[in-house]
Amino acid sequence: MKLNIITPLLVFVLLLALASCKKELTTAPTDAVPESLIYTSADNIETVLNGTWSYMNDTYFSYANPGYTTILRTSDAMGDDVAIITNKYGYRDAYPFTGANNQTRLNAIWTILYKVIDNCNNIITKIDAASGSAEKKAQIKGQALALRANSYLNLATYYQFSYLKDPQAKAVPIYTTPTAADTEGKPKSTLQDIYQLITSDLTQAETLLGAYNRPDATKYKINLDVVHGLQARTYLNIGKWALAAEKAGLARKKYAYMSTSDYYSGFNELTNSEWIWGHGQKPDQNTASYTFNFLDVSSPSSYYYSFMADPNFKTLFDENDIRTKLFSWDGLPSREGYLRYAKFKFRADQTGDIVLMRSSEMTLIQAEGYARNADLTSAVQYLNELRKARNSNPYNLTGKSQQEVIDAILIERRKELWGEGFALSDILRTQSAVQRLPYNDANGQPIKVTVITPDGTSKLVAAKQHTTLKFPDGTAFIPNSPYYLFNIPQSELNTNLNINK
Numbered sequence: 001m002k003l004n005i006i007t008p009l010l011v012f013v014l015l016l017a018l019a020s021c022k023k024e025l026t027t028a029p030t031d032a033v034p035e036s037l038i039y040t041s042a043d044n045i046e047t048v049l050n051g052t053w054s055y056m057n058d059t060y061f062s063y064a065n066p067g068y069t070t071i072l073r074t075s076d077a078m079g080d081d082v083a084i085i086t087n088k089y090g091y092r093d094a095y096p097f098t099g100a101n102n103q104t105r106l107n108a109i110w111t112i113l114y115k116v117i118d119n120c121n122n123i124i125t126k127i128d129a130a131s132g133s134a135e136k137k138a139q140i141k142g143q144a145l146a147l148r149a150n151s152y153l154n155l156a157t158y159y160q161f162s163y164l165k166d167p168q169a170k171a172v173p174i175y176t177t178p179t180a181a182d183t184e185g186k187p188k189s190t191l192q193d194i195y196q197l198i199t200s201d202l203t204q205a206e207t208l209l210g211a212y213n214r215p216d217a218t219k220y221k222i223n224l225d226v227v228h229g230l231q232a233r234t235y236l237n238i239g240k241w242a243l244a245a246e247k248a249g250l251a252r253k254k255y256a257y258m259s260t261s262d263y264y265s266g267f268n269e270l271t272n273s274e275w276i277w278g279h280g281q282k283p284d285q286n287t288a289s290y291t292f293n294f295l296d297v298s299s300p301s302s303y304y305y306s307f308m309a310d311p312n313f314k315t316l317f318d319e320n321d322i323r324t325k326l327f328s329w330d331g332l333p334s335r336e337g338y339l340r341y342a343k344f345k346f347r348a349d350q351t352g353d354i355v356l357m358r359s360s361e362m363t364l365i366q367a368e369g370y371a372r373n374a375d376l377t378s379a380v381q382y383l384n385e386l387r388k389a390r391n392s393n394p395y396n397l398t399g400k401s402q403q404e405v406i407d408a409i410l411i412e413r414r415k416e417l418w419g420e421g422f423a424l425s426d427i428l429r430t431q432s433a434v435q436r437l438p439y440n441d442a443n444g445q446p447i448k449v450t451v452i453t454p455d456g457t458s459k460l461v462a463a464k465q466h467t468t469l470k471f472p473d474g475t476a477f478i479p480n481s482p483y484y485l486f487n488i489p490q491s492e493l494n495t496n497l498n499i500n501k
Helices: 011-018 042-058 069-077 103-129 134-158 191-208 224-238 241-252 287-295 322-326 359-372 376-389 402-417 423-429 490-495
Strands: 060-062 082-084 170-172 275-279 307-309 327-329 339-341 354-358 448-452 458-462
Touching: 042 103, 042 134, 042 287, 060 103, 069 082, 069 103, 069 134, 069 287, 069 307, 069 423, 103 134, 103 490, 134 170, 134 191, 134 224, 134 423, 170 191, 191 224, 224 241, 224 275, 224 359, 241 359, 287 354, 322 327, 327 448, 354 359, 359 376, 359 402, 376 402, 402 423
Parallel strands: none
Antiparallel strands: 082 307, 275 354, 307 339, 327 339, 448 458
């Protein structure tokens, strides 16, 4: 039977995606290049890899679905700490857990992940026979293996419950060889099989990329540090705590914590010292930047301005924490009382680079890995290392249980990684429930806050808070709810009749 989603990217699409940065490839009509010739040399195959990266990040399915960032924003919108303005375009269906009705988004996420997988399958299976130096081919193959692993890691994370709940639960199909339009669709594989593939891919990539020295200006390229970071995330998901901590330490060792001024600059620069992996943007290649229209709640040019913070989120921070200065109560008409969290800001040219991995995340993985492995002293050491960098009060281990330390680390993840795509993934992997609490006083009334209106007047208004406090069926938030899982798009269910076998 024909596959609807998993079809190879046409060569001319890949070449067009790369045309602006590889001008020499446009000397002949792009539709005149036979696909068989693309895979004859390492240089050409690197073009496919670069084009795949561009496709993954810079393909619009709609303005609310600008490439890979739609996965990250959907995860944020379904979590605890983002209070979506629901009359705004974008993620107003993800926030109340009615995303199953949004086939455009479901199709976008599925298509992005599986087309990246298929292109990587082509690269992985064909690079060994291509011409080129062994060093170049190792670099390309290692990056393709890691990129395939990243796609499967996302699929395992969002399409099934935690591996630690049931490794034998079926999630999504596995494809490791190139597909064609007439390739028969495969049934879902178990989480155990998917994670075996992920860990195998990353182990191979770790070996292949050992000699690769990535230029500082190309942080979109996957190097050994990125592989170690993906391994840390993977091992955290499957409960290999010591390995998670070890790989996280390797991933972050060259990436110093950013300064306070850098923290306030808008999380929009690939050159940031903490960024291990990210996607650069410029005015003529800026599709992924569109995500800032949702995240940026301080720039007048930010169009949708909808990812506000839950007021309860602000109470998690110490007053002296540098991150508290990012909060402000909105005083603009129709938004009075919303809590802005100005972590993300457009640059002056209306672009912003996309952060995909930071050293702070790796520090928190180290802390959590040690805590879950019952080494609480080491766990708190890493937790306090990050808290010191943010001028937050040190966590006092005295009298604390293992669970209390783990809980403190998970709260720190929420504080540090807000808006970076970890909200729902953390809820799923820890088998916890969404927590959206009222922001009320002792009498059950909304707490009043002072806002400054555009004319400079101070005004006391009720703080705006979460509008969705239950699932669509009226039931309370619970762990391991099917509402948390991404749905397979109907187009795939219609064409792959084997998927549920």
